[in-house]
Amino acid sequence: MTNILIVEDEPGIAEFLEKGLRSRNFAPSIASNAQQAFNRVQHHDCDLMILDLSLPGKDGLNILEHLRSQGKSFPIIILTARDNIEDKLAGLEGGANDYMTKPFQFEELVARIRLRLRDGAAREDTEETLLSAGNMVLDLRRRIVKVEDRSIELATREYALAEVLFRAAGQVVSREELLNKVWGYNYDPGSNIVEVYIGYLRKKMGSGVIGTVRGVGYRLLV
Incomplete structure (x- = not known):
């Protein structure tokens, strides 16, 4: 089923959307603030988001x-x-695919959801699905990494970390950038979580595939 995240702090509207979308065979879930939304996206599949602008805390x-x-x-x-x-301009220029105002017609919202999902599927058909670095290949759809003749499954955060490194293969990526892109800018900068997950990747992929540039960050060796 298609997973739709509803980011809405008004309980009545959120429940109305959840019930309506579930009746249309979608799989909706609700987040009432930014942190809940980020956590949901990090730990669960999200095929489409319905996003309110006026939220507590972060806009x-x-x-x-x-x-x-x-x-x-x-x-x-x-x-x-x-x-x-x-x-409206800020939302569309900031990367939103559509913009609707309240009050709204539910049938129109469903039509726009289906349209945007079709657009997304068409883009995926033309997007790259493999990232290569030396003798390693990261499969973006299957979320596995191949090292020579080995196929290695990655956990969600391991995959996210690997993707950042593969996209910058051969270049140094700072610890701060990794922390921001993989765990979000609200994460404690004093945590050693980056080092821990670099260790996980080295254990799975091989100790010599990720280099450390002391005081700067990490680099995928190619």
Whole structure:
């Protein structure tokens, strides 16, 4: 089923959307603030997001900017009471795929969801699915890495970390950039989580595939 994340802090609207989408054979879930949304995206599949702009804490536009900066490419439909042109332009230019204002017709929202899902499927057909570095290949669809004749399964965060390194193969990626792209900018910068997961990847892929540049960051060796 198609997983749709509803980021909405008004319980009545969130429940209305959840029930309506479930009746249309989607698999909806709800986040009422930015942190819940980020956690949901990090730990669960998300095929499309419905995003309110007026949220407690971080504004919906901040959520949009953060997700796109992390490379999250799933369709995002803004659904908000803010109907001024400045917000609409900011949302669309910031990476939203569509913008609807409240009050809204549910049937129109469903039609736009289906349209954006078709658009996303068409893009995936033309996007790269393999990243290569030396004798290693990262399969973006299957989320495995191949090292010579070995196929290695990666956990969610291991895969996210590997993708950042593969996309910058041969280049040094700072610890701060890895922390931001894989764990989010709210994560404690004093944590050793980057080092821990680099260790996991080295254990799975081989001790000589990721180099350490002391005081700077890490590099996938090619």
